[in-house]
Amino acid sequence: MSLNVAVVGAGAVGRSVVELAGEYGHTVTAVADSSSAAIDPAGLDPEAVLDRKDREGAVGTAAPEDALAAEYDVLVEATPTTLGDAEPGFSHARAALESDRHAVLANKGPVAERYGDLMALERESEGSVLFEATVGGAIPVLSTIADFGADHITAARGVLNGTANFILSRMAAEGLGYEHVLSEAQDLGVAEADPAFDVEGTDAALKFVILANVLSQGDDEYRLDDADVEGIKDIPGSALDLAAEDGRTVRLIGEATPERVRVGPRLVPQHGALAMTGTRNIVQLETEHAGQLNVSGRGAGGPETATAVLSDVSRLE
Amino acid sequence: MSLNVAVVGAGAVGRSVVELAGEYGHTVTAVADSSSAAIDPAGLDPEAVLDRKDREGAVGTAAPEDALAAEYDVLVEATPTTLGDAEPGFSHARAALESDRHAVLANKGPVAERYGDLMALERESEGSVLFEATVGGAIPVLSTIADFGADHITAARGVLNGTANFILSRMAAEGLGYEHVLSEAQDLGVAEADPAFDVEGTDAALKFVILANVLSQGDDEYRLDDADVEGIKDIPGSALDLAAEDGRTVRLIGEATPERVRVGPRLVPQHGALAMTGTRNIVQLETEHAGQLNVSGRGAGGPETATAVLSDVSRLE
Numbered sequence: 001m002s003l004n005v006a007v008v009g010a011g012a013v014g015r016s017v018v019e020l021a022g023e024y025g026h027t028v029t030a031v032a033d034s035s036s037a038a039i040d041p042a043g044l045d046p047e048a049v050l051d052r053k054d055r056e057g058a059v060g061t062a063a064p065e066d067a068l069a070a071e072y073d074v075l076v077e078a079t080p081t082t083l084g085d086a087e088p089g090f091s092h093a094r095a096a097l098e099s100d101r102h103a104v105l106a107n108k109g110p111v112a113e114r115y116g117d118l119m120a121l122e123r124e125s126e127g128s129v130l131f132e133a134t135v136g137g138a139i140p141v142l143s144t145i146a147d148f149g150a151d152h153i154t155a156a157r158g159v160l161n162g163t164a165n166f167i168l169s170r171m172a173a174e175g176l177g178y179e180h181v182l183s184e185a186q187d188l189g190v191a192e193a194d195p196a197f198d199v200e201g202t203d204a205a206l207k208f209v210i211l212a213n214v215l216s217q218g219d220d221e222y223r224l225d226d227a228d229v230e231g232i233k234d235i236p237g238s239a240l241d242l243a244a245e246d247g248r249t250v251r252l253i254g255e256a257t258p259e260r261v262r263v264g265p266r267l268v269p270q271h272g273a274l275a276m277t278g279t280r281n282i283v284q285l286e287t288e289h290a291g292q293l294n295v296s297g298r299g300a301g302g303p304e305t306a307t308a309v310l311s312d313v314s315r316l317e
Numbered sequence: 318m319s320l321n322v323a324v325v326g327a328g329a330v331g332r333s334v335v336e337l338a339g340e341y342g343h344t345v346t347a348v349a350d351s352s353s354a355a356i357d358p359a360g361l362d363p364e365a366v367l368d369r370k371d372r373e374g375a376v377g378t379a380a381p382e383d384a385l386a387a388e389y390d391v392l393v394e395a396t397p398t399t400l401g402d403a404e405p406g407f408s409h410a411r412a413a414l415e416s417d418r419h420a421v422l423a424n425k426g427p428v429a430e431r432y433g434d435l436m437a438l439e440r441e442s443e444g445s446v447l448f449e450a451t452v453g454g455a456i457p458v459l460s461t462i463a464d465f466g467a468d469h470i471t472a473a474r475g476v477l478n479g480t481a482n483f484i485l486s487r488m489a490a491e492g493l494g495y496e497h498v499l500s501e502a503q504d505l506g507v508a509e510a511d512p513a514f515d516v517e518g519t520d521a522a523l524k525f526v527i528l529a530n531v532l533s534q535g536d537d538e539y540r541l542d543d544a545d546v547e548g549i550k551d552i553p554g555s556a557l558d559l560a561a562e563d564g565r566t567v568r569l570i571g572e573a574t575p576e577r578v579r580v581g582p583r584l585v586p587q588h589g590a591l592a593m594t595g596t597r598n599i600v601q602l603e604t605e606h607a608g609q610l611n612v613s614g615r616g617a618g619g620p621e622t623a624t625a626v627l628s629d630v631s632r633l634e
Contacts, residue, residue, distance in 0.1 A: 016606075020606060023468075023469075024466065137607075138604070138607035138608065138610060139610065140461050140464050140465070140610075143460070143461075143464045144457050144460075144461070144612075147457050147460045147628050147632070148457070148624065148628060149341065149628065149631065152340075152624065271588040273613070287455070287624065289333075289337060289620040289621065289623070289624050290454075290455035290614065290615055290618075290620065290621040290624040290625075291455065291614060291615045291621065292614060292615075293455060293456065293457070293612070293613075293614040294611070294612070294613045294614060295461075295610070295611070295612050296590070296610070296611045297607065297608060297609060297610040297611060298607055298608045298609075301607075303606040303607065304606070304607040304608065306606070307465065307469065307604065307606050307607040308607075311464050311465055311466065314466065315464070
């Protein structure tokens with residue numbers, strides 16, 4: 001079934017959703033960036049909208065909030081993640097659910113910081129909320145948990161920040177120091193000019209907070225403040241050398257259970273599943289009856305994250 | 318929602334389905350082995366049925382075919398895989414679908430050898446057919462493909478036979494010959510007394526045939542005969558030594574695309590994702606927009622495979 005999709009946020013993920021929606025059989029009826037919106041109930045021309053954004057810096061001439069009132073079945077929330085009240089992402093999701101339409105989130109804020117509020121809105125709505133794209137980009141972590149039943153999964157562990165993983169794997173492979181590898185990562189576009197969100201563990205922690213919320217199934221609610229978080233800035237190259245002598249290496253590992261969220265540097269076997277190299281992500285699910293299940297792939301990127309968004313959209317049919 | 322489940326086949330997988338169904342919220346109303354059946358529309362006592370099977374070699378006193386006519390919402394087909402006409406598994410699935418009930422298969426035969434016939438039955442039925450358990454035990458390969466959309470996956474590649482993988486990884490790690498490791502695997506219960514089905518590549522090929530059927534979405538139909546299959550019996554220990562000198566090792570790798578099925582020994586990087594050790598399985602999915610996605614875990618075992626069966630059952634609600 002073809003659904004009408006409104007996309008709020010025109011960064012890498014939002015743009016890719018607009019570009020790929022047609023391939024998934026859906027129609028984009030509204031796109032908003034921070035200053036404007038393009039709206040057409042009959043379906044926008046994705047190329048024209050994105051060209052205009054490139055040329056003029058705005059997707060259209062309508063006001064951004066008009067997109068929320070447009071005709072659509074599913075609102076895709078792809079504005080940048082914000083902490084605390086998770087605004088404006090939370091209000092965008094609320095607008096969709098309060099009008100009995102679906103919300104699909106790529107924005108981690110509302111799911112990590114206001115999970116209870118979001119679930120309460122969903123309970124009152126005819127619409128549903130899905131958020132596969134918030135955890136591990138293209139990797140189907142949440143749908144795997146849903147398929148298995150959260151009841152039957154005791155913990156989720158793994159690497160969910162590609163920037164920190166790139167830095168640690170380069171430091172180990174090349175024997176280089178943190179500052180050197182960070183600036184290399186910045187040159188390559190793997191790390192942002194302000195890398196704090198990634199290297200201090202915040203981004204990974206938000207994803208493991210979301211996993212803990214999903215695994216606890218409403219028994220407990222977690223926020224970033226509840227997570228025990230340590231970043232990678234203070235790891236000396238010598239620690240990696242020492243680990244290597246012992247057949248191990250260091251990775252920024254997160255863990256979520258129904259009772260706890262932790263993220264920090266951990267020693268892992270050098271050739272084990274958790275020692276991913278480069279920017280790839282991995283999640284290990286501990287299951288009750290079926291041992292450990294690993295899922296890995298590209299944890300970030302516009303088209304990659306857009307596939308998770310569009311899989312969610314297709315699930316709403 | 319609680320569904321009534323009839324389980325046909327009381328080997329390791331069938332038994333585990335009977336044992337775990339209650340935990341997934343479902344009720345077992347019938348169980349059949351090759352010589353008998355136990356039936357109770359109000360729900361059987363799983364422990365009593367399995368105890369009787371252990372003590373008397375039969376689950377009950379009814380005729381096995383009576384289970385097919387019992388009251389149930391979902392028939393779980395867990396008899397041994399047979400080739401060619403895939404009987405009696407195919408007829409069991411047909412009985413469920415022709416009476417507008419669901420069929421969940423753990424038996425690879427009907428899906429690998431008679432995919433078109435099975436899909437035709439499903440089209441005519443109010444019931445659905447699902448078969449996650451036929452590919453990779455506990456690993457959610459088919460649901461991941463369904464979530465992503467088969468349209469957006471170009472190939473599936475990986476290790477789907479734990480016995481062959483155990484033998485190859487032991488040969489490489491210990492420098493031992495095939496015959497020696499095979500008898501060790503037989504002592505450990507990892508290989509059967511007659512290991513042909515595993516070491517000749519047939520079991521892996523059936524799973525990749527199923528993947529090709531799923532990926533081609535009805536455009537082409539594959540059977541075991543269409544697969545290009547080579548086993549691991551003729552691999553000399555020296556080939557593994559030579560591979561190791563080059564940082565590589567040998568694994569029994571299968572590949573399915575919408576156009577082709579192949580299984581055979583291949584050189585893979587020694588510390589790469591495909592060089593699983595022991596009996597674990599891995600599948601790599603090549604996606605159109607999201608790079609490579611890896612899923613790995615326990616590819617066999619009673620409880621492991623039963624979780625895949627019961628996830629399918631829960632999906633039918």
